[in-house]
Amino acid sequence: MSDADPAEGTPPFLELRGLKKHFGGVRALDGAELTLRTGSVHSIVGENGAGKSTLIKTLSGLLVPSAGEIRIDGTPVTIAGVNQAEALGFRFIHQELSLVPHFTAVENAFVGRPYPRRGGFIDWAAMRRRVAAAAGDIAPDLPLDRPVGQMTTGQKQLVEIIRALVGQPPRLVVMDEPTASLSDGEAARLHAAVERLSRTGVAVLYISHRLDEVMAICDSYTVLRNGCTVGAGRIAEIDRAGLVQLMSGRAEMRGQAQPPAPGSPTVLRLRDVPFGAQKRPVSFDIRAGEVLGLYGLVGAGRSSLLKLIWGARSHAGGEISLDGTSLRPGRITDRIAAGAAYVPEDRRHEGLIVSRSIADNLAISDLRQVRRAKGLPLTSRGRMAARAEDVRKALSVKMDAPWNGPLTLSGGNQQKLLFGRWLGTPMRVLILDEPTRGVDVGAKAEIHQLVQRFAADGAAVLMTTSDLDELMALSSRVLVMASGEITADLDGDALMPARVIDAAFQQGQRTTPKEPSV
Amino acid sequence: MTSFVRRYGTLAALVAIVIGFSIASPGAFGTASNLINITQQMTLLAIVAIGATLVMAVGEFDLSTAALVSFGGILVVVLFKAGVPAPLACLAVLGGAAVFGAVSGFIVARFEVLSFITTLAMGTIIGGVTFWLSSGATLFGDIPAGFRDLARGKIAGIPTLTLWLLGVAVLAWVVLDKVELGRRLYAIGGNREAARLAGVRIVPNTMMAFVGSAMLSALVGMLLTARIGSANPTGGGGFLLAAYAAVFLGMTAFREGEANVPGTLVGAAIIAVVGNGLTILGVSTFMQDIITGLIILAAVLVRRTGMEGHGR
Numbered sequence: 001m002s003d004a005d006p007a008e009g010t011p012p013f014l015e016l017r018g019l020k021k022h023f024g025g026v027r028a029l030d031g032a033e034l035t036l037r038t039g040s041v042h043s044i045v046g047e048n049g050a051g052k053s054t055l056i057k058t059l060s061g062l063l064v065p066s067a068g069e070i071r072i073d074g075t076p077v078t079i080a081g082v083n084q085a086e087a088l089g090f091r092f093i094h095q096e097l098s099l100v101p102h103f104t105a106v107e108n109a110f111v112g113r114p115y116p117r118r119g120g121f122i123d124w125a126a127m128r129r130r131v132a133a134a135a136g137d138i139a140p141d142l143p144l145d146r147p148v149g150q151m152t153t154g155q156k157q158l159v160e161i162i163r164a165l166v167g168q169p170p171r172l173v174v175m176d177e178p179t180a181s182l183s184d185g186e187a188a189r190l191h192a193a194v195e196r197l198s199r200t201g202v203a204v205l206y207i208s209h210r211l212d213e214v215m216a217i218c219d220s221y222t223v224l225r226n227g228c229t230v231g232a233g234r235i236a237e238i239d240r241a242g243l244v245q246l247m248s249g250r251a252e253m254r255g256q257a258q259p260p261a262p263g264s265p266t267v268l269r270l271r272d273v274p275f276g277a278q279k280r281p282v283s284f285d286i287r288a289g290e291v292l293g294l295y296g297l298v299g300a301g302r303s304s305l306l307k308l309i310w311g312a313r314s315h316a317g318g319e320i321s322l323d324g325t326s327l328r329p330g331r332i333t334d335r336i337a338a339g340a341a342y343v344p345e346d347r348r349h350e351g352l353i354v355s356r357s358i359a360d361n362l363a364i365s366d367l368r369q370v371r372r373a374k375g376l377p378l379t380s381r382g383r384m385a386a387r388a389e390d391v392r393k394a395l396s397v398k399m400d401a402p403w404n405g406p407l408t409l410s411g412g413n414q415q416k417l418l419f420g421r422w423l424g425t426p427m428r429v430l431i432l433d434e435p436t437r438g439v440d441v442g443a444k445a446e447i448h449q450l451v452q453r454f455a456a457d458g459a460a461v462l463m464t465t466s467d468l469d470e471l472m473a474l475s476s477r478v479l480v481m482a483s484g485e486i487t488a489d490l491d492g493d494a495l496m497p498a499r500v501i502d503a504a505f506q507q508g509q510r511t512t513p514k515e516p517s518v
Numbered sequence: 519m520t521s522f523v524r525r526y527g528t529l530a531a532l533v534a535i536v537i538g539f540s541i542a543s544p545g546a547f548g549t550a551s552n553l554i555n556i557t558q559q560m561t562l563l564a565i566v567a568i569g570a571t572l573v574m575a576v577g578e579f580d581l582s583t584a585a586l587v588s589f590g591g592i593l594v595v596v597l598f599k600a601g602v603p604a605p606l607a608c609l610a611v612l613g614g615a616a617v618f619g620a621v622s623g624f625i626v627a628r629f630e631v632l633s634f635i636t637t638l639a640m641g642t643i644i645g646g647v648t649f650w651l652s653s654g655a656t657l658f659g660d661i662p663a664g665f666r667d668l669a670r671g672k673i674a675g676i677p678t679l680t681l682w683l684l685g686v687a688v689l690a691w692v693v694l695d696k697v698e699l700g701r702r703l704y705a706i707g708g709n710r711e712a713a714r715l716a717g718v719r720i721v722p723n724t725m726m727a728f729v730g731s732a733m734l735s736a737l738v739g740m741l742l743t744a745r746i747g748s749a750n751p752t753g754g755g756g757f758l759l760a761a762y763a764a765v766f767l768g769m770t771a772f773r774e775g776e777a778n779v780p781g782t783l784v785g786a787a788i789i790a791v792v793g794n795g796l797t798i799l800g801v802s803t804f805m806q807d808i809i810t811g812l813i814i815l816a817a818v819l820v821r822r823t824g825m826e827g828h829g830r
Contacts, residue, residue, distance in 0.1 A: 310715070312714065312715055332714070332715070332717050333717055333719060336717045342715060344712075344715055349709070349711060349712065350711050350712050350715055351712055351715070352709070352712060353704075353705050353708035353709040353712050353713060354708065354709065355704075355707075355708040355709070355775065355776060356704060356705060356708050360701065360704070360705070363701065364701060364702070364705045364713065364716050364717075364718060365716040365717045365718075366717070367698040367701055367702075371698075377697055377698040377699070378696055378697055378698075379696060379697065379698055379700075379701055421716060
């Protein structure tokens with residue numbers, strides 16, 4: 001607990017007023033407000049896509065807001081670039097650490113900074129002195145001369161903080177999920193470091209998915225929802241339930257999808273499949289016609305679980321079966337043969353083969369469909385074109401020639417190609433990872449209809465989405481994951497946003513894994 | 519217009535080079551017999567380059583190519599000396615090369631080791647095996663006349679070597695452009711992870727590409743032995759750079775940025791024509807190397823600048 005709560009009377013060091021950032025039609029920030037005082041540890045909380053990252057990027061100079069004001073000490077400023085943010089005394093510590101593994105803490109602290117010199121050569125003694133001075137305040141027992149590659153994740157975080165302190169004194173340190181992969185002990189050390197940091201007069205913006213941590217080390221908070229500040233105040237005056245309520249909003253909303261007809265057969269079945277760092281067994285069933293939503297914060301392990309079910313990752317023990325037939329771990333071709341389909345999250349890197357034509361992209365998962373003659377592995381261009389035409393009609397894809405590259409299409413139409421890849425064979429299971437990410441509103445509605453159509457035709461659909469509205473609109477049942485574990489199984493009246501968010505922020509016991517589990 | 523230049527620019531460059539040499543040395547270069555001679559001269563290089571095209575299609579490199587050429591040339595003579603009948607000896611050489619290729623491909627695909635490093639190591643191993651088989655000496659004698667005919671003489675007026683090139687080129691073009699295997703290889707080369715998630719099996723398909731490349735290299739080794747009547751344990755040394763140069767030149771032709779058989783043929787032809795034409799003009803061989811290198815750099819640079827305008 002920060003014992004020195006900043007006086008309310010002092011003028012705020014940083015103010016964000018009416019901050020907006022639009023990307024095309026997407027409103028990433030839509031009136032965000034923030035007030036931050038010197039010496040304060042301030043938490044920004046919100047579900048996925050609430051606008052936290054965008055807000056941070058406007059502070060770091062990576063994004064210029066579309067509207068609104070950033071004020072420092074009461075004076076409006078424009079942060080045009082990363083260098084300017086640095087000059088303002090802003091320091092950013094990201095979850096993916098940016099350290100050189102075979103450099104020591106001392107060496108890392110000076111990467112990209114002017115080195116102290118003596119007679120034209122680098123003054124190693126001065127470097128070490130300055131780093132030791134910075135470390136002395138924050139983490140006195142950190143081994144400064146060990147390559148950071150040999151350090152734990154927690155120690156690396158401390159090196160990042162020290163790096164932020166070397167050079168010009170910082171006024172603001174932003175920490176994004178610093179304890180996500182730390183053990184209890186390491187997290188406690190980091191908390192202590194943050195507290196000491198704030199006592200030196202630095203303002204800390206602390207982003208964490210661990211509400212217990214937020215309650216323990218922060219003194220004030222801002223809650224974002226849909227790019228808008230929906231609440232702010234002192235931590236002492238709110239409890240966990242209050243934060244969850246603010247984050248989820250939509251108190252009256254319930255799941256809108258119909259559950260599958262009673263007696264629908266189970267299609268996809270997981271039994272005791274070990275998952276996550278703890279290898280906790282995961283079991284669930286999806287019935288024909290059912291859309292099962294899988295919700296979780298970034299890093300909860302949703303995509304990894306989908307990949308494991310799809311066979312893109314292997315597992316030892318447990319069983320995954322489709323229509324009663326057991327699927328071998330790590331065999332994608334087994335899933336395809338049994339009638340499963342998968343639309344990955346990252347269209348550009350996991351979905352499309354951008355150097356190949358649209359027709360090629362549609363044919364690659366089942367080349368037998370475009371054979372010149374049965375039994376001969378010869379591909380017919382005519383059949384590939386005909387197949388592309390079929391998909392174009394079935395999914396109303398807006399495209400010209402099937403031999404154009406997929407990147408000539410809009411995001412929504414690219415996404416439809418990934419669905420279209422699986423048309424032509426009876427679909428039993430449809431695995432969707434963020435099916436509408438980066439598509440416009442119209443395409444989103446069409447994709448929703450597609451999902452509903454596949455389900456109505458008897459497919460079992462398993463879908464992750466970070467969009468709570470999409471989750472509520474499409475799924476009749478929702479599993480919530482946190483830290484690689486399923487923390488809730490909600491349907492019927494229990495399926496409401498506040499319950500989903502609450503379970504997503506339900507962090508289990510910390511463990512001591514060497515690396516993040518997922 | 520720009521896309522036309524990008525597609526056919528390399529081919530146009532080949533035609534321009536041929537016309538240029540024809541004007542510069544009309545009586546010697548531009549004759550039908552010399553042009554047929556060039557196809558014969560480019561055969562061995564072009565077949566190695568077609569093998570390299572298969573591996574480049576999956577987005578990998580095979581640096582063991584040169585060692586496999588030497589290996590094929592030596593092993594076939596060693597088998598002849600041991601009294602193995604010629605057809606069997608040839609099959610054994612191809613089979614041996616296929617094993618090496620399969621091992622390289624497996625290591626690259628299964629363990630995701632860089633193909634650069636894997637095939638560098640494999641090439642070193644194959645080179646060692648070749649020296650061991652030959653005791654480091656040039657091997658000659660005991661080579662059946664029928665085997666030597668594989669790379670000598672003409673059939674229906676066309677040099678036998680040229681026919682080999684035609685056969686291999688057509689086969690490889692069918693495999694890459696008409697057969698399912700080719701779709702899979704290009705898919706892997708285009709985006710390995712996306713191909714894998716779409717159900718393409720990375721390991722067996724990648725292995726096929728390396729096996730094809732290895733067998734074609736060993737075939738060239740045997741044809742080299744058949745042509746010159748002896749085998750040298752470093753006989754394939756010159757092929758690696760020239761073959762990849764041909765593939766890179768070819769990647770600037772016909773298709774944008776993808777290794778393809780027609781393009782590789784154009785690339786090999788450019789290298790062969792420049793060598794032949796400059797020799798006729800009496801230009802020294804080291805000057806020829808410098809000029810060939812400059813041509814490759816120019817082709818790649820033209821392509822890069824073309825792509826910048828393309829918004830990549």
